[in-house]
Amino acid sequence: MDTKITPQMIFEKIPALAAHFRIALNMRKSREKVRVLVVEDQLFSRKILTELLQKDFLVDAAASAKEAMRLYMENAPDIALLDIELTDDSGHTLARFIKAIDPDAFIVMVTGNNSVEDVALAKSNGVNGFIVKPYNKSKIFECIDKYLIAHPERQPKGQV
C-alpha cells in the first residue's frame, strides 16, 4: 500500500466505493452480530484468531494492509484487530487510514513486539487497545467487551 494514498483520493477516484462505504456504515448500526476484521499476515496466527472469533461474531480476515482496506470499506466492521508488522505496510499506517475514513472505528493493535515506540505510535493514532502476542482468549475477549461496553447499542441480545 502506498502510504501517500489518502481516503479522499480513493473516494474521489472511485465514488461508488464512497457510496458503498456510507451504506456499510449505516448497516453497521442495525447489524445483528458484531463484525470483526482480523488483519494478520501469518496464516497460522490468522487462522487461530478467526476460528476463535467466528463462533460468536461475523469475521473478515485479511492477510495484507491492502486487503484490509478493501474489506473495511466493504463491510464497515465494528472492531478491527490489526497486526503491526504486515508484509505490505505497517499496521500503524492502516490504523491511521481507518481512523480517517471512520473516526468511530474501534481498533486494537496486535503485535509480537512490545516496543515503547509501537505503544506510543498506537496511542497517537487513537487506537482503542493493544495486545501483545501470544494471543489468548481472555485478552481478545477483554477487548471485545471493552467495545461492547462503549457501544451498548451494538450489543446484540443474547450475545456476549
Add this chain to the structure above:
Amino acid sequence: MTDPVNLDNLHEMTGGDSELEKELFTVYLGSAEECLTALHANQGAGGEETWRTQAHAWKGMSLNLGAEKLGGLCATAQMNHLAPPDEKAKMLAEIEAEFAQVKDFLKDKT
C-alpha cells in the same frame, strides 16, 4: 525435561477441537519450513531485512502455538538481524535444533 510446546493456550483458543488443532499444526509446520528456508537464504549481506521479517513472523506463530523457547530464539534472531553471517549461522543452528524438537513433538498430532 520440559515439552518444547505448551499447548494449554492453544487448547483454550480452539475449545479443544482436535481436528482444528491438527489443521493448525500442519499450517504451522508448513509456514515454519518456509521461514527456515528464508533464514538460510538470507544470512549474508543484503539479506538483513528479510532475515528480520522472517524471524519476526516465525516468532509470532511460535508464541501463538506455545513453542516459547523457539519463539525466544526467533526473537533473538530478529533483534540481531544486523549480526555478521557467522553469528547468524549459530543462531540458525539453535533455531533448527529447537525446531526439530517441536516437529518431533507435533509429529503424532498431525
